[in-house]
Amino acid sequence: MDISASPAFGSPANWTKSEVQAYALSVRKKIGYHTGSSVKGVIRYLGGDVHYARDSCRFSLIVEAREDFMVNLFAGKSVEQDNFSLATHIGRYTMHYAGEPMRVLKDHVPSELSRQTMNEAVWFAEEFMMPSDELQSAWRDLRGNVGMVAKHFGVSHLIADLRTSTLGPVAVG
Template structure:
């Protein structure tokens, strides 16, 4: 099913042209507090058995999605969700750390703004598109999800202590940027 979706995406059927753009909905915020979104992210992380530093492409594939890279460095990242599957597309030429956070962020949009909205909020969504510009609250929620998924609170706190608050060592361990580490440490109130 996902193979057919990806073939259509690569062949142009899944491209967001003027003629088919209207069927795609933009993400709608779930309006949950950060703590609830973090709990959802950690639940998803446990269910897919993700460990810090492991390939996110494999996780996405196990969930029925695909990660692809655009031909251009100018193309912004985007997520396309259709009934047959989903694709996270990234520009070429960005860092591994940035790509990993973007993949986790797009996974957050998929989980929160597609699956959660359909299952919990009973919203009828068949086609979802996440590309710039994204509604501010929905983007915040996806960022919170990504941080909690990639840097689970308990593991992050333990490693924060083990690595003696060394942002670069933490960034390497979790496969994220040092800025992502700093923001996560701040959100967990680890800086005094």
């Protein structure tokens, strides 16, 4: 049985990227998240916990019930890498949890269903961590310095580089 196709994996919302981004901004506003705030604190605010492991965990997200979930992260990553991972799990939890226990496998071959779920979680995390309007302003203010943009938003250089590449032409002032 393909666990990614089961309800335990979490069903996609089947929203467009712009719908997911609007949702991420609404969650950000509702919980009062501001750039530079603790993403781990958001997990705790939502009733979850973060577990760090030195060895591999089978599941990256385990949801038992509303306000009872755990995110498993590898202990060897940077805070900036963890922040984006945590934001994807905030998206998975808030968009895909439907009241039944849910387990998200690490490192599996995605089906079409799970690919949409993953895309939604990434779109959520991008907008939650680096809202488009704020990102464009930071990009201009920091003169297109990806490293400084990454530091401003508390994400890795790679994530900031990928996200800024989707901005299109933005004047650096």
